[in-house]
């Protein structure tokens with residue numbers, strides 16, 4: 001039986017996308033030999049809407065294990081707009097289904113994060129054979145203990161924090177590192193512990209600025225402090241607000257991110273020089289770590305197994321340390337947050353890391 005497989009990468013990129021694509025492709029060529037054709041869809045769902053597809057050769061999947069980014073390109077096509085007809089008058093769901101049909105696809109593999117999985121589920125309910133693969137440096141996809149890209153980003157963020165120690169020490173300063181993660185604080189939590197941060201601030205644990213300042217003052221005799229702050233962090237007052245209300249409040253106050261506000265408030269409260277470091281998209285770039293290359297390969301192989309069993313409507317996942325899958329409908333629309341009683345939070349607290357709660 002011939003199989004024609006479409007693959008796309010959607011949302012923000014991360015290290016390990018190419019390693020996963022390679023894993024799927026290699027396993028499919030092993031399993032199905034001549035009976036498989038792979039179609040690369042460019043720029044995520046945007047490419048699926050606009051029929052931007054290219055016929056792939058087996059050799060196209062060689063030499064990409066170590067490369068960052070994605071050979072197919074990616075784009076953010078927000079889920080909330082998927083069923084909305086905009087100015088271009090395009091019915092996006094209809095267009096995606098038309099491309100699937102036109103390309104004679106037997107199934108579609110979507111590599112992405114939470115938004116990608118929501119659209120994958122929508123397409124699955126529309127009758128397409130879809131398999132999702134969990135990508136994000138944020139590690140916030142429900143139902144999987146780990147996503148590919150996360151551990152490479154932890155390594156990079158840890159390196160950033162490591163490098164802040166000596167300069168913070170030399171100047172006797174407080175250094176605040178802003179780590180990506182708008183909703184969930186996994187990356188900040190892991191890199192904060194690995195990098196020896198003194199304070200960790202994450203969206204799941206709203207902070208009290210007085211407590212953070214107090215912790216910096218307690219470290220006075222050491223002369224410096226390192227604070228790892230997730231980009232989406234907010235304080236206890238903002239925690240009581242709805243998302244829109246919080247955005248309005250921030251705009252009125254002229255606050256861009258929690259990090260810049262924390263830094264200026266800490267400087268005022270402690271009288272110590274405070275600086276902000278934003279590694280930003282550096283955390284999404286570069287070659288995947290050995291861990292992520294292995295994980296990506298395992299996830300890719302699982303997707304090929306699902307295809308061989310014609311098992312669709314699933315999202316590949318790591319469950320109890322085994323590669324498995326969850327129904328897409330269970331994953332879609334959920335976010336895996338850091339629980340306040342998470343073991344990693346406890347571990348951090350046990351060694352005196354302050355969360356400001």
Ligand code: F6P
Nearest residue numbers: 012113136137138180181182284
């Ligand atoms: O979801 C991954 C992520 O890197 C988040 O941590 C971050 O908030 C966001 O993407 C940034 O997105 P963009 O690259 O579109 O600015």
